[in-house]
Amino acid sequence: MSLAHGRPYLAIPGPSVMPDRVLAAMHRAAPNIYEGELVEITRSIVADLKTVARTTADCAIYIANGHGTWEAALANVLRPGDAVLVPATGRFAHGWAEVARAMGAEARIVEYGKAAPLDAERVADALAEDRDHTIRAVLGVHVDTSTGIRNDLSALRAALDHTGHPALLMADCIASMACDRFEMDALGVDVALTASQKGLMTPPGLGILWIGEKAQAARAELAAVSPYWDWRPRCRPEVYYQHFCGTAPTHHLFGLRAALDMLLDEGMEAVWSRHETLARAVWAAVEAWGADGPLRINAPPGHRSHAVTALSLGGDRAERLRGWCAAEGGVTLGIGLGMADPGGPDAGGFFRIGHMGHLNAHMVLGALGVIESGLTALDIPHGPGALQAAAAICAGK
Ligand SMILES: *Cc1c(COP(=O)(O)O)cnc(C)c1O
Numbered sequence: 001m002s003l004a005h006g007r008p009y010l011a012i013p014g015p016s017v018m019p020d021r022v023l024a025a026m027h028r029a030a031p032n033i034y035e036g037e038l039v040e041i042t043r044s045i046v047a048d049l050k051t052v053a054r055t056t057a058d059c060a061i062y063i064a065n066g067h068g069t070w071e072a073a074l075a076n077v078l079r080p081g082d083a084v085l086v087p088a089t090g091r092f093a094h095g096w097a098e099v100a101r102a103m104g105a106e107a108r109i110v111e112y113g114k115a116a117p118l119d120a121e122r123v124a125d126a127l128a129e130d131r132d133h134t135i136r137a138v139l140g141v142h143v144d145t146s147t148g149i150r151n152d153l154s155a156l157r158a159a160l161d162h163t164g165h166p167a168l169l170m171a172d173c174i175a176s177m178a179c180d181r182f183e184m185d186a187l188g189v190d191v192a193l194t195a196s197q198k199g200l201m202t203p204p205g206l207g208i209l210w211i212g213e214k215a216q217a218a219r220a221e222l223a224a225v226s227p228y229w230d231w232r233p234r235c236r237p238e239v240y241y242q243h244f245c246g247t248a249p250t251h252h253l254f255g256l257r258a259a260l261d262m263l264l265d266e267g268m269e270a271v272w273s274r275h276e277t278l279a280r281a282v283w284a285a286v287e288a289w290g291a292d293g294p295l296r297i298n299a300p301p302g303h304r305s306h307a308v309t310a311l312s313l314g315g316d317r318a319e320r321l322r323g324w325c326a327a328e329g330g331v332t333l334g335i336g337l338g339m340a341d342p343g344g345p346d347a348g349g350f351f352r353i354g355h356m357g358h359l360n361a362h363m364v365l366g367a368l369g370v371i372e373s374g375l376t377a378l379d380i381p382h383g384p385g386a387l388q389a390a391a392a393i394c395a396g397k
Pocket residue numbers: 014065066067068092141143144145172173174175195204
């Protein structure tokens with residue numbers, strides 16, 4: 001007997017749960033890609049994506065995942081000999097730095113380890129040392145999905161402004177967009193990027209860039225950009241076939257249109273506070289369990305993402321817990337990513353809870369209940385009162 005029969009719940013930090021409304025919008029015949037509804041909704045999608053990111057910047061859509069947006073952002077600004085500065089608070093900052101290196105740029109890492117947010121002072125020092133302005137862009141990861149750390153992007157803006165360094169500020173908002181508050185123009189971000197499969201609740205396959213004026217000016221300095229990654233034709237939806245560099249991602253666009261309707265019906269302020277409250281419910285439960293056992297939240301208070309929580313249990317306990325929750329409870333938890341040496345003593349000691357996108361109180365409280373059952377079934381020591389604490393947060397107490 002297993003208690004996993006019923007609607008499964010994928011509680012990993014992307015791809016996230018797809019709303020029935022998004023799935024239903026995609027369940028239709030192939031549309032005309034040259035005129036009509038698809039062309040019209042693309043205009044409205046671009047406008048609404050600007051609302052979601054709180055910006056008037058240009059917006060380009062690629063048929064790509066998050067890795068594609070990393071490459072797109074760099075391909076439009078890097079000149080031979082340029083460097084990028086990468087404050088690293090987890091695996092994803094290193095991933096973006098690796099892409100920059102593979103494209104021929106020097107990547108200067110400012111390392112903060114796996115359990116601390118970036119501090120802008122060391123970034124400012126690195127910028128001040130760069131007297132000949134070799135650094136073309138600072139690559140900031142808003143929420144690092146491996147460590148669950150949320151970084152303060154305004155501190156990066158301040159470091160650039162105080163040192164008078166002309167580098168662009170780029171923000172990876174792949175985990176945070178439509179989950180953690182992000183206001184591109186107020187933050188002074190020059191390029192923001194995301195992918196469709198996290199807070200935007202649409203299947204993986206769309207990569208989105210928002211491109212400010214300063215970044216457009218940087219693009220204009222380049223003689224050539226590889227045509228698929230060039231963002232300029234994509235910023236001109238009136239040339240529809242150019243916009244996608246070929247055939248449009250038809251059904252993804254229908255899905256994203258439905259997802260944006262849901263986000264804007266709810267309102268971005270409400271979307272952000274829902275994520276905050278549900279994240280706080282998760283943390284309250286984990287803190288209660290951890291009061292009498294090995295479970296810990298990785299990110300320090302004040303720097304925790306509202307979209308994903310990374311946790312440590314030590315040994316192989318997290319792997320066993322994930323296995324139990326999937327097989328016996330119908331909840332799939334995220335693997336630990338980049339936290340332990342593969343094959344090392346704690347290789348199975350980390351996991352993540354995704355709480356991004358199409359998510360409500362019953363899903364979070366249900367997942368927490370299954371985790372409590374798993375801890376109990378596997379005799380993993382844990383303190384009492386976790387579900388009570390989470391329920392109190394959902395009740396606004
Ligand atoms: C998911 C994620 C990525 C990678 O996105 P893919 O679609 O898997 O390429 C990059 N950065 C962050 C912060 C992410 O959460």
